[in-house]
Amino acid sequence: MSEQNGAVAELVDQLSRLPGIGRKSAERLAFHLLRxxxxxxxALSEAIRRVRQDVRYCEVCFNLSESETCKLCGDRSRDQTKLCIVEQPRDLMSLEQAGVFRGLYHVLLGRIAPLDGIGPDQLTIEPLVERVRTGNFSEVIMATNPTVEGDGTSLYISNLLSEFPVEITRLARGITAGSVLEYANREIIADALTGRQKL
Amino acid sequence: MSEQNGAVAELVDQLSRLPGIGRKSAERLAFHLLRxxxxxxxALSEAIRRVRQDVRYCEVCFNLSESETCKLCGDRSRDQTKLCIVEQPRDLMSLEQAGVFRGLYHVLLGRIAPLDGIGPDQLTIEPLVERVRTGNFSEVIMATNPTVEGDGTSLYISNLLSEFPVEITRLARGITAGSVLEYANREIIADALTGRQKL
Known part of the structure; x- marks a missing residue:
């Protein structure tokens, strides 16, 4: 195809650069877009263009935003005393979709990962500390991913924030709702036992 | 997210309209495109725009093309006496990628599917018959999909073409290379036995 049709081949190429989209899927998507x-x-072409043109990071929380500060930061009805720290905007989105947390967020835009050469300076930790220093927060909830690097990042940040009069918490760990114990691994079981709660 | 960020939500919406892309995948793709x-x-946005702007159907074989006739039809080094009939441009692409067939193609742009209200008139059967009438073909290879509708379409077309002095063949059916007999179903085994070949 690449010899016979430049535009289709180019589209297949571009689509197959997307994560999780192999060559065959890219072809299928390209023919879909032709049909x-x-x-x-x-509309898809335009949505991609617009997202790159209009979307930037909120100057306060570093969530994605189309204005200087995002709608969440501007929403005075949210609990201004609770700050939830996440790695990426997509994590914030997951939390928002759950609809349980009504406080504010801070997006780190990554996690400390020495093996990938990512240190604290490359994250939004400095503005975070500044926010906690000048803000009115009573609780900071660490919601980084439950991985070695996510946990390390949480630990690093909680050390930095320990000088401020805020309670620092992290998301509960244990067995997941709807799962079966049979398939939970050692680590999950250990978390569930360690963090067991009164019935 | 839809409340807080129009452009990202719009992109997620558009991406999730693609076949095989669910909501979660669309979100992942959107964040990838932001990153x-x-x-x-x-380049992706532009490739989509360009494919819709520049690509049309070849006037001879109805393959996708950026000019009036496609490169395959214009390639005089291909065997002008063999015509391979496929349902869709993507089928042609699969055959071309296999690199075994060096003749010409005719793309039906669908198959006869009475249940979906698709009759012979909505396909490119009329120009196909005209091509065979005026062309110099010695063999027409039916390469529609091995489904009830694909087979029906082949049968319909082979009846129409029976008045011309061309040999009409279809793709061989049997067990697929690399597969295991254990998982072949009754129909596959039946095809393989019926069409058994001399060793």
């Missing part, structure tokens, strides 16, 4: 209405195909 | 270089994201 749907012109409006639908153009 | 990669602006050039890479724009």
């Amino acid at each position: 749907v209405s012109e409006n639908e195909a153009m | 990669v270089s602006e050039n890479e994201a724009m």
Whole structure:
């Protein structure tokens, strides 16, 4: 195909650069985009263009935003005393979709990962400390991923924040709702036992 | 997210309209497009735009093309006496990638599917018959999909073409290379036995 049709081959190439999209899937998507209405195909093209043109990081919490500060930071109805720290905007989105937390967020834009050459300076830790220093927070909830690097990042940050009069918590760990104990690994069981709660 | 960020939500929406892309995958793809270089994201946006703007159907074989006739039809080094009939451009692409067939193609742009209201008139059967009538073909190879509708379409077309002095063949059916007999179903085994070949 690449010899016979430049535009289709180029689209297949571009689509197959997306994570989780192999060559065959890229071809299938390309033919889909050729078959749907012109409006639908153009809407996707335009959405990609617009997201790159209009979206930046909120100057306060580093969530994605189309203005200087994001809507969450500007929403005075949210609990201004609780700050939830996440690695990436997509983590914030997961938490928001759950709809349980009504406080504010801070997005680190990564995690400390020495093996990848990512140190604290490359994250938004400095503005975070500044926010906690000048803000009115009573609780900081560490919601980094439950991985070695996520835990290390949480630990690093909680040390930095220990000088401020805020309670520092982290997300509960244990067995996941809807799962079966049979498939939980040693680490999950250990977390569940260590953090066992009164019935 | 949809409340807090229009452009990202719009991109997630558009991505989740793609076949095989669920909500979670769409979110992952959207964040990927936000994270990669602006050039890479724009290249995808542009590739989608360009494919819809520049690509049309070849006037001879109805393959996708950026000019009136496609490169395959214009390639005089290909065997002008063999015509391979496929349902969709993507089928043609699969055959071309295998690199075994060096003749010409005709793309039906679908298959006869009465249940979906698709009759022979909605396909490129009329120009196909005209091609065979006026062309110099000695063999027409039916390469529709091995489904009830694909087989029905082949049968319909082979009846129409029976008045011309061309040999009409279809792709061999049997067990697939690399597969295991254990998992072949009744139909596959039946095809393999019926079409058994001399060793």
